[in-house]
Amino acid sequence: MIFARREAWTGRVLLVLLMAVTLMPFVSLFVTALHPSGTYPLGLDWPSDPQWGNFADAFTAARMGELLKSSALIVLGVVPISLVVATMAGFAIGHLRMAGRQIAFLAFVLGLTLPFEGIITPLYYLVRDMGILNTRWAIILPLVGLFMPFSVFWMRAHFVNMPEELSESARMDGANVWQLFWKVHVPLAVPATSSLAILLFLWTWNQFLLAIVLVDDPLNRTMSGALGAFQGQWGTNIPLLCAGSLLILGPTLVIFLIFQRRFVTALLQGSLKG
Template sequence: MTPTDRGPLAGRLLLVVFMVLTVIPFVTLFSTALQPAGSIPTGVSWPSDPQWGNFADAWRLANLTPLIKSSLLIVLGVVPASLVLATLAGYGLASLRIPFGNAIFVVFLLGLTIPFESLITPLYYQVEALGLLNTRWALILPLIALYMPFGVFWMRAHFLTVPPELSEAAYIDGAGPWRAFRHIHLPLARPALSSLAILLFLWTWNQFILAFVMVDDPLKRTMAGALGAFQGRYGTDIVLLSAGALLIMAPTVLVFVIFQRQFSQALLQGAVKG
């Protein structure tokens, strides 16, 4: 085997190792969820009599039906607004001559460096002053703001890869910045928008800390917030806890599997153009 052949082989082996390390926790969780309720599993083993009813019990005990509706409402409030604001800001900072544009972009970059946990306390008092505690707006509005630094950075990076000749040709034909954005830049940004929407959905659906701090009513939290409440009440029942965790993770896994091609396309597009 030549040295040139060892490189691709080593890369494939490394990918296999990472894949196995990623799958093992899910297999362990799944096998645990099928054990008899109340038992204490000691390892990864397929039960002789799988208890599929554990998933129904976990769904009922965690009261997941209203929590799915709550999570969907929060996602519908966060993701579209974040996409619109991040796209407009990214386009303006990348393609338009905005006064102090570089300074504004540096401010967004600084937002990426701030630990999320350090903002919980000031956010709590600000939301309390607005009278929004224990409402879904207490999650929607802060999440939109918290996602802006990454969203603007992501979309600006995409718009910088668009050849300036396209905008110049549009301006020669009489199109202004808004028409050039709608008819040229926005259609080209679909892969970047799709991948950003997937990330925002995953982050919102899995939001845990903010849901616990801002919302007292468990039925107004996200699905991940339901896992915390489920663990608090039924933490000794590892089997039901595992079943509940799988039910909560299922929508995010499904979304990623369905849209993984769009996500990969956006990453490859940036790699080729960059």
């Protein structure tokens, strides 16, 4: 009994320490952002006169309104396309038991091993030859392809656990393959698809590398990609740079706080299903 209590308290202390280490960079950014513009704050020194206007100045200087629009358009391009294609592919590989499914699944698994950094050079020339360089499509289309291995793997893990009796019953009622997919299995896959949508949103919104390599105009990038241009312009103004960084992180934090239960469920679901 004493050992169990000691173990429980040790776990709580470790969680508190881990939370403190995780939150410290955000607290430091917030405190620094409140210092007068042009100063060089040290550590977590709270300013005597907090400059809340730095956030408004950073919003205007970075043209956050246009960046929000650009990021939203990119997310609206990546997430729905990825969900539709991955759901259909996951259904075909995981539930229909199509011919060559093992080879197709192995190809997607191998795709999980490809790092973005390793394919960025050939991807640049491919996007240039397609004539979409420096447009939002230069971010949307590559992200759809790069997210597809994980997305198909995720959806396949859901469909492979669906009981075959459910499909057989629907076929006996006269359902064809499309009706079986759309009217029977898609409604049952809402937890899996919604969890995947949250993950794809977070990854797309925080995409940095492709945005700065494939798009020159910061206003056509994601908000994270535009941070590089903002840093180059205001790199010597530390408080304003910190305020801009927090504003860029804001939408991601809001989405995470709203859907945190779904996010945790997504991680557990992806780790337990096979």
